[in-house]
Amino acid sequence: MEALDIISYFLLLGLLLVSVKVVTTSNVIHAAISLVFTLAITAATFLLLSAEFVALVIVLVYIGAVIVLFLFGIMITRAPLGQNAELDNDKNKSLALVVSLSIFVIFSYVMFNTFDSQIIVTTGTSTELLGEILLSRFVFPFEVVSFVLLAALIGGITLARQDNALVDENQI
Amino acid sequence: MEIVTNNFEFLENGLGITLVVFLPLLSALVVALLPKKQELLIKLTALGSSLITFILSVIVAIQFDYSKAEQFQLGNKLSWIEAINSNYEIGIDGISLPMLLLSTFITVLAIIYSFEHLPEPKSPKGMMALILILETGMNGTFVALDLILFFVFFELVLLPMYFMIGIWGDKTMRSVAGLKNEVETRLYASIKFFVFTLFGSAFMLLGFLGLYFRGAKTFSIPELIELGTSGAFTGTFATLVFAVLFLGFAVKVPMWPLHTWLPDAHTAAPTVGSVLLAAILLKLGSYGFVRIALPILPEQAQAWAPAIAILSAIGIIYGSLACLAQTDLKRLIAFSSVGHMGFVMLGISSLTSIGINAAIIGMVAHGVITGLLFFLSGSMAHTYHTRDMGRLGGNMKLLPKTGGLLAFTAMASLGLPGLAGFWGEFMALLGAYNPLPGLNITIFRTSMVAGAIGTVLTAGYLLWMLQRVNLGEPNDEWKDKKLHDADAYELAAWIPLVILTILIGVFPKLIFGSTNDAVISLVTKAFGG
Amino acid sequence: MPRRSKFYIALVALLGSLISFLPLIFQWVNYENPIILFEGSYVIDKFSIILKGLFILVTYLTFLLSINFIESDRYYQGEYYYLLLSSLLGALVVTSSRDMLTLFIGIELASAPMFLLSGWKKGDQKSNEGAIKFFLLGVLSASLILYGFSLLYGLTGELIFSEISKILLVNNLSTSPAALLSVMLILAGIGFKISVVPFHSWAPDTYEGSPLPVTAYLSVSSKATGFVALMIILTKVFPDSGSSWGIVLVFISGLTMFIGNLSALQQSNPVRLLAYSSIAQAGFILAPLAVAGISGDYADGIYASVTYLIIYAFMNLGAFLVVNVLINTSGSNDIYEWGGLAKHQPLTAIFATVFFFSLAGIPPLGGWFAKFVVFRSLLSTGEVYGITLAIIGAINAVIGLVFYARISKIIWMDSPSENITINTKPVLLSPLKVVGFISLVITFLAGIFPNIFSNLGNASALFFNS
């Protein structure tokens, strides 16, 4: 399995690099594009882990829909599309570094500690099986999650809608 | 007597005292629901219900079997909170009976007084409702035989009193040590009262819980007494529990140095508030000591007794000296309470039947006498619009009835033999001279001497007060003013107290007849002597 | 939409939430044994029935409370009711969920609508800001929970709590770093929902910005949802590492009480005051769980927490009602401007007295019993942590009294402010009165006949053994 290992290392390295780009670039569009790459690499990784359906979902839902949403968001809020020095809160940077590094250290400590010798055996899964399980054993959350989506939809529309009737409501 | 008992048999099994406790609450509800404009109806409802309550408590006192005063009688035990094994357990013994009667009695008088004498904002509806709620709390505390029930009633008095002080209280501004801005007396006093007492009782509750868990998971006071007297609570645990119980009760008493809320509360409170506060609320603390702290934690009681004695002695001297420095009439009387309750606590700390009996009669006497003093001073403050003794004077000339009663009450308050106040003082000293064997006799005798010196100081400040307020020629500023002497309502509220003062003074068996057996049994059980 | 049809929408929402009570009662009456669905991921036991009842009732009252907010006609009503009902559904799911996925979805369904509702005052910048803070922290907390769940899944390969805990115990993994980290991450994530220190910072801002009924719902139902989730996870998944997370909870609980109460002392905005008050109350609710973790007596901890939650819910709703009415009466968001409002709103003033002193824990109002069961639970083991927390609790009860009493003081005792004009229109509408009286009755019942609530708490504590 040497080859798979090497591929996985490359993929993961790429994943990290691209994701760093997401949070460091001073260009909003670049950030969004980097996220696309991150997700794409993730999907690739999932394929490697023989989670084909999940990979597909990521591509479809994330890259296909969510990123478009983000781009919409960026444009509607008229974020400057070019380089923007003010995109980052410089004051926070050092502290943010400390915090995120600490979290990394803690998480990876645990990972090292607990899952150090675990081996992945890829078997390949059938999407059919997944669908079966999803709609039998997990049918209840499946139903419930539709409410979440519906709520997000309705609420999102209501909030985002242009609305002339609104006046000062401080008295409520 | 037999006939009466038969007629009211249905009031046994706890119904009687349950009514005594909850009738006022019900009528408070009724009062609250009556329209605000029906003032007379409101007053009459309040008076009627408090009178019925008083009569019921008298019936209870008649039904009470004095030959078994050491047992809890006429009570009942109903399931209340199953999960924590807390029950609606009530009953009275010789110790609680006088307190219960005192409470119902004073409430009637307070309501009579409130008929015509309410400070701004008048609102008799609110005041009456609060007094009645307060009565439920007070009565309930005296009959509760379950720690949690006790706690609930003990705390129930806080809210009405808080509002009484806060709404009807003294509206003048005063400066307060430690604060930059001046504050309204009533607001400062009311919150101080509230926070102080809650502080004490919050910890007290923890102590109750400690007893619950160390004992047989019961809150029942009689059962805990059985456990406590058989030595179930010992060691650090007991020390801690006694400490928190002490905190809870001592704040209420109040013992030095936890007394600082008292003068402020009294000064700010409206007359009725002061009366109820002095006459009954303070007793909840000392009653708690006798009912709960001593019998349940006898070993700790012995360990703490010298400290309590010392604090009481300090309280006596301190209170009296502070009185000498006061220029405010009500504040003086408030500080006098510190001294008098010091005697009560000195009696309790001796852990002898003499001392504890003394404490109980001291409580009753203080209730009657200081209640009357607050009635009088409140009425005078209302008439003169000042409590400054520098401006008063010649009261005997201006308001002869009030003045005469003031003189009488001051005499009673200074422990004049033949009047109620004497017994508490003298017997407390008697108890302190020979405390329970094993207690440090030097400390107690020193405390006793301090207490005896305190009686001199007490006489000093009261007579001085009389001289400044009652005697001499009236100040010029009152010459042209129309001042109203005591009216019928006031006299109706005051005279019964005067009579009671004399009755107890001449015939203390009124109290001792009920308490003695109970106290002896308590002391024997708890301290083996 | 015409006014009339709006009325029907409200009616449907109100009736709907009430009708959903019926099956609940049916379940309660016919209850024999827990009903287990979906291979153990969804369970109907007394715990869930009781808390479902609580959630439904609270939502019902929130609808009533929303009435003058909705009356003002500037808001989207249908959507408002829908979102609240969605959130309710989420809360209901949470009570019964016994696996990670269902629980997570339930939590998300409960909170996602709240992100939106907190921004419902679209024109109000405070509302906007509150919503974004709430949202960002909410999503972050969700991801922390998820990371924790993933660790658990990685350790055991199971999603169902009972299985997870079994495997953890069998493989001696209960105190493995991964398990401990996951409990902390989940705790942090839920800590956000129940707004305990240090995960509370969004609460005051969001509470202040949100429409009042939404705030009430957030501080009651949303918080309760968090607690339910926490109770389920701690007792069903991590019962064996209690001595570790219990101590963390002790610290969190103590800090929460102190910081909540001390901060509340500083507030002049009634809503922020209630926000900090509810933070402090969360500390009280958390405390029995913390000690239960250390002692292992989970039933007792759950009993205390659930009892507290139930009583807390109603007095807090009442408090929000009071604040709602008084803000509308005075038009001022500063409690110090509320002097003498008792004259104009005597009933509200009585409500204020009852609810705020109940929150402070003064007998005979319900709050005392809530505090009492907590103290009882803390002291039940006699361990030093419990005693320490109890002492901290006692001190905080006193600190709390100061600001709770302050409101009563201002309303009853202070002289009227010159800066405000009294709104003479009736603001204590009858739906609000219904809320007030229901909460009032429950508050008094809880104080005088606590047995009812105690029994509910006790019954729900049985779920730990089931």
Place this chain on the structure above:
Amino acid sequence: MSAQPFLIAAAGLFSIGIYGILVRRNVVMVLLSIELILNAVNINFVVFNAMLGDALLQGQIFTIFIITIAAAEVGIGLAIVLMLFRNRKTANIDEFDLLKW
């Protein structure tokens, strides 16, 4: 394949997302960072699923749910951002400032 690198990478992704949340000024950028974090969780689940050889595919199914929820969250988040933005615009700030932002 060892599971370790995947897990460490997921942890790294998580921390990077955290970093992004903390330093980004633009809310949309913060939302992007959150997606990174959720992605890290996804990776975790899938890796664990594979590692454990879970026949029920619970990890993968969880991931699918997370993605769904994430999509909903993005919708909600952007709605709030939009509302904020619109409100700011109505709040009478001149164009220059807007552009500068």
Place this chain on the structure above:
Amino acid sequence: MVNSNLITFLAEGKVTYTDGGTFAEYTWLIVVLPFIAALLITFFGKYLPLKGAEIALATIGFIFAFSSYLLYLNVTEGVASEFFINVGSIGSFDLEFGWVVDGLSIMMYFVVGTVASLVFIYATNYMQGEVRYTFFFTSLTLFAGSMLVLVSSPTLLQLLIGWELVGVCSYLLIGHYWEKKENSSAAMKAFITNKIADVGLMIGIIVLALSTGTMRISEILYQSTHDYESLKSVAYLAGVLLFIGAMGKSAQFPLHVWLPDAMAGPTPVSALMHAATMVTAGVYLLARMFPFYEGMASEALDVVLLFGVITLFAAGMIAIVQDDLKKVLAYSTVSQLGYMVAAIGSGAYTAALFHLWTHAFFKALLFLGAGSVIHAVHTNSMKEMGGLKKEMPRTYTTFILGTIALTGLPPLAGFFSKDEILASLNHGGYNTYFAIAVAGAFITAFYMTRAVVLTFFGEYRGNGHPHESDSMMTTPLIVLAGFAVTAGWVNIPGIYTGFTDWVTTRKNPIVEYHPESFDYFALTSGLLAGLAGIGLAYYVYQILGRPEDGDEKIKVEPIWNLLENKYYLDDFYFKYIINPTKSTLANTVDRFNTNILDKAVNLFGVAAIFLGNIVYNKFDQGGIDKALNISSSSTDALGARVKLLQTGKAQQYIMYFLSGVIVISLLILLVL
């Protein structure tokens, strides 16, 4: 309820006696009646023709009659019985009231009854037109009752009650003219001085009660004559403590200071209370407890003797320099009380009581006489009197009789009683004390003669035209003069010693020295001293100078200064006890209360708020760039809203959040 505890110790008594029959049983009447009368006077007095005086007179008349009959019974057959009423039990203690009818108490009943009746009659006239006439009689009746409570008490408890009650009556009556501050101050002084002494009495009673297990006097006395160990160990202490109580009421040096000031009260009050009855309560107490002192606390008697002797001399000296007629008499009273106390101290029970008996009559006479004079001249100062011999012959005659009785010239009352005291001092071998007592007799004679000369001789120096008081006032004088002459004849050593038998008719046997015949040495010394005193005073004030010159001829500055300032005792008290307590100490406490305790409490509150401030502003909301905070944007003009979509505060929150996560994670992973 009533139980007669009769004849328990009958066998031990040396005098035979009976139980007094029905009359003894109903003796409670004379104790209770005055209180009822006082109530009646208060409520109905002002509607009656004599403004309530008639009720008082009727009551006191009844008491007089009753006590006379009791005295008759005692004289004829001897009476000794006691009755108890239980008013409550406290622990194993019985609280009992009751009354005792025996020789001692009957003697006191009679003295009170007699003197009080006469004073009441006198007062109806004397107080005519004064303020609060009715209330005056209320108080006076109350006093009579209280005094009877005191002397009738079979228990220490009741004794204490009576003791304090008479104190209160004294307070009320001294302060009768309370419009003037001096008067109310004098009343306060009296009360508080007594209260201080009462501390001693109270503790003494406590000590006795607890070491004997009873409050019954007769039982305590029984124990003290039967060697009860528990009592013996505290006997000295208890004896001294009781004596401290007696010192207050009986105005013994240095607690005598209240009595002269008490003259601020109306003169009848001075006569009744501050001469005849109340002030003898201390002596009565010592006499009542005499078997105890004799049996167990004889060392305490030395203390008693010492203070008695000091008092009789020191007070007498001050009397010499007084210009106020009543104050002369007051100091004289103090001095005579010193004699009585000294007598007890020397173990002469009968002698002390005998002097009490005679003194009651002649001192009351003197006071009433002085009152008559004052009533006529409207001043107390002897400088404004003089020459009243002619204007007020009846007053003059009776006053002279009183003076002679006091001075101790035979055959008037004082002669016998004083002689007996001197004799017992002599017999006891207290030579120095004897000498001082003799000197005291000289001083007594001197100041009395001085007073008589200054008041009645020479020219009238005052304003207006004084004339004799009417018969309502002079009749009591005459009656009392009769007593002053004859009262001493009931106890003439060797001739008739009935008085000894009367007062020793008690349940508890009295062991004392009882002279069989005159002690001629003592008699001569006393008589000579008296004569010398009279002679010297008469010489100095009437012959050497004139009454108008007053003290000029013999004024010896240093001594005079000392005496006029009353040995600086009052100054001392005020400077070192009263003022420090009343101002310095009290204010310190008050300041401590306000500035330390209250402040500490308030500071707790302030600290909580302050802490809240820190927690809220620095920690909870801390580190936040206000510019980023939209909440404050309304006050922050430009730039602030620009960053609306940027996250500012939210990131701060997230930072806290994550720090929290890190901390608890590290905590649980590394520490726990």
